[in-house]
Amino acid sequence: xxxxxxxxxxxxxxxxxxxxxxxxxxxxxxxxxxxxxxxxxxxxxxxxxxxxxxxxxxxxxxxxxxxxxxxxxxxxxxxxxxxxxxxxxxxxxxxxxxxxxxxxxxxxxxxxxxxxxxxxxxxxxxxxxxxxxxxxxxxxxxxxxxxxxxxxxxxxxxxxxxxxxxxxxxxxxxxxxxxxxxxxxxxxxxxxxxxxxxxxxxxxxxxxxxxxxxxxxxxxxxxxxxxxxxxxxxxxxxxxxxxxxxxxxxxxxxxxxxxxxxxxxxxxxxxxxxxxxxxxxxxxxxxxxxxxxxxxxxxxxxxxxxxxxxxxxxxxxxxxxxxxxxxxxxxxxxxxxxxxxxxxxxxxxxxxxxxxxxxxxxxxxxxxxxxxxxxxxxxxxxxxxxxxxxxxxxxxxxxxxxx
Numbered sequence: 075x076x077x078x079x080x081x082x083x084x085x086x087x088x089x090x091x092x093x094x095x096x097x098x099x100x101x102x103x104x105x106x107x108x109x110x111x112x113x114x115x116x117x118x119x120x121x122x123x124x125x126x127x128x129x130x131x132x133x134x135x136x137x138x139x140x141x142x143x144x145x146x147x148x149x150x151x152x153x154x155x156x157x158x159x160x161x162x163x164x165x166x167x168x169x170x171x172x173x174x175x176x177x178x179x180x181x182x183x184x185x186x187x188x189x190x191x192x193x194x195x196x197x198x199x200x201x202x203x204x205x206x207x208x209x210x211x212x213x214x215x216x217x218x219x220x221x222x223x224x225x226x227x228x229x230x231x232x233x234x235x236x237x238x239x240x241x242x243x244x245x246x247x248x249x250x251x252x253x254x255x256x257x258x259x260x261x262x263x264x265x266x267x268x269x270x271x272x273x274x275x276x277x278x279x280x281x282x283x284x285x286x287x288x289x290x291x292x293x294x295x296x297x298x299x300x301x302x303x304x305x306x307x308x309x310x311x312x313x314x315x316x317x318x319x320x321x322x323x324x325x326x327x328x329x330x331x332x333x334x335x336x337x338x339x340x341x342x343x344x345x346x347x348x349x350x351x352x353x354x355x356x357x358x359x360x361x362x363x364x365x366x367x368x369x370x371x372x373x374x375x376x377x378x379x380x381x382x383x384x385x386x387x388x389x390x391x392x393x394x395x396x397x398x399x400x401x402x403x404x405x406x407x408x409x410x411x412x413x414x415x416x417x418x419x420x421x422x423x424x425x426x427x428x429x430x431x432x433x434x435x436x437x438x439x440x441x442x443x444x445x446x447x448x449x450x451x452x453x454x455x456x457x458x459x460x461x462x463x464x465x466x467x468x469x470x471x472x473x474x475x476x477x
Contacts (some may be wrong), residue, residue, distance in 0.1 A: 083338025097417050099173065110142035110207065110213040116198050119237060119323075120149065120180065121305040123193035123332055124268060130190070130277065132268050135234045136189070138180045138196070139210055147179040150213050150240075152224075153233035161211040164448035173226035173233075175217050184329060193332040197308055200324040202315045209244035219459050226397055229288070230260050234301045243336070248314040249322070254303035255310065261397070262447070265301060270449055271334075274282045274342040281448045282382070283389055285401035289447075347454035354458045358465050367469045379459070380412025404439035406456060408434055418466075422476040430469050 123135040137150045154176035186193055201209065215221060225233060242249055260269070262284065269277035298304040311322035354371075361368065387409055391396035411434075417424050438459055445452055 097236055108211055109144070109202070110137070111146070111210055112141050114143050115139065115141035115146070115203075115206055115210075117201055117209055118199060119197045119305065119308055120329070121195045121197070121301050122187050122193075124260050124272070125187075125190045129446065130192070131273055132265075133192075133234075134187075135182075135237050135301040135304055136180070137209075137213065137237055137240070139213070140180070144449075147181060148177050148213075149180040149183055151176045151183075151233065152177070152236040155226075158391040163166070171224045171226065175213075175222040175236075188330050191332045191335070192330075194329040195305065195356050196327050197305060197323045198325045199308075200313060200315065200322055205248070205315070206243050206314075209241065210242050212244045218403070222461060225281070229292075229296070229397055232299055234304045235299055236315050237304060238295075238298060244406075245251060245313060250312040250314075250319070251295075252310055252320075254297040254300075254307045256306065257296045257297075259290050260289045260300075261296075261433050264292060264297065264303075266449060268300070271338070274339060274344070278448065278451055281451075282386075282403060283401075283443055284395075284397045285390065285399050286422055287397045287399060288375055297447050320443075343451045344449075344454075347451060348459070351454040351457045351461075354461055357460050361465065362404075362468070365472075367472050369415075369420065369466070372466060375462060376411040376415040379407055380409055380415070383407035383409030384412065402441070402444045403436045403447075403452075405444070406452070406459060408437060418473075419472065423470055423473040425475055428467075428470060431470075435460075 088307060098249050116139075118138045118140070120136045120138045122136070124131050124133045132401070134153055136152075138151070139146060139148045141147075148209065152173065152175050153176045179228055184194055214226075224231065224236075252369060262281065265280055265288075266277060269280065291301070294307070300306050308323050309321075309326075313322045314320075330446055357371065360366075383404060385400075386404050386407055387402050390401055390404075414427075414430060440454060441452075445456075
């Protein structure tokens with residue numbers, strides 16, 4: 075188990091223990107405070123399909139309590155954040171933006187998801203009246219103002235994983251939850267499964283931002299960070315009701331079925347960067363044949379490369395996401411190209427610039443070991459870089475040395 079997995083497990087264990095003791099020692103108070111569910115009440119896991127926006131691209135999960143006798147219609151949503159939060163963008167980038175448990179009727183939220191053409195599936199849970207009441211108390215306890223905020227972690231603690239946490243806190247050892255066991259993939263591979271074809275640019279951006287921790291193989295429990303996997307795991311789970319061990323899911327129905335999306339993005343990162351590589355190769359060939367010494371393109375290219383490198387360093391050392399450390403894209407996205415590339419021109423070259431090129435060439439060669447991370451999209455990027463390193467190296471002899 076990795077450090078990140080162990081830390082996530084400890085946080086979840088602590089969360090469940092707090093709720094367990096809160097229920098154990100103040101059950102009567104909670105029962106009175108939150109009210110009693112009728113025998114006709116039902117509790118369901120509602121899974122919402124992926125949306126078109128990046129933040130909704132992996133789906134969503136809520137727990138829905140509906141009681142026709144009391145009129146209760148509460149959908150408990152752990153994926154809520156506020157744009158009114160102070161220093162919102164700074165906290166968002168640093169991974170410290172607090173997420174909140176919100177509660178609203180499902181009948182008010184469902185039309186919004188339908189408008190976005192997102193499927194809605196309900197799985198009614200096979201709980202006894204006392205288990206339903208305990209789960210309701212857990213959710214309401216967690217919704218208290220002092221409890222509703224939490225530190226969101228995309229892989230380890232999100233709107234989907236919290237569904238399991240609160241269920242375990244309510245029913246304890248009565249639940250047999252195997253997690254998602256149908257596939258064994260890394261966190262990055264799970265992201266690719268959703269984003270690589272449908273949102274190739276988003277997938278490329280996420281691959282660029284996340285580091286080696288994302289390549290850990292997700293355990294069956296960890297794989298339920300994706301709502302669809304959680305839904306499947308619930309189907310495979312069992313719960314003890316009285317003296318019987320029964321399926322956790324009593325029934326399933328589709329509340330809304332999304333229309334198929336056939337439109338695909340044609341200008342993918344693979345198409346764009348291969349086209350750019352061909353153009354760069356042709357331009358470099360032209361410059362070489364004409365014996366031109368012009369570094370305008372290189373200053374633009376390696377300024378961008380340097381900026382990407384500084385962004386990787388910021389995500390690595392300046393954020394709390396937990397999965398942006400040890401990012402080996404730093405090998406080719408060499409941050410010190412900004413400002414080093416601006417020390418060279420057609421009229422002068424520092425004495426040390428040749429050594430920078432040699433050192434960087436070694437880094438780029440080492441970066442080829444990381445090709446699979448980007449579904450091979452990084453190949454044309456490295457090709458562009460190698461072509462321009464070759465051009466700059468050949469041009470150095472034509473430039474007067476300075477410094």
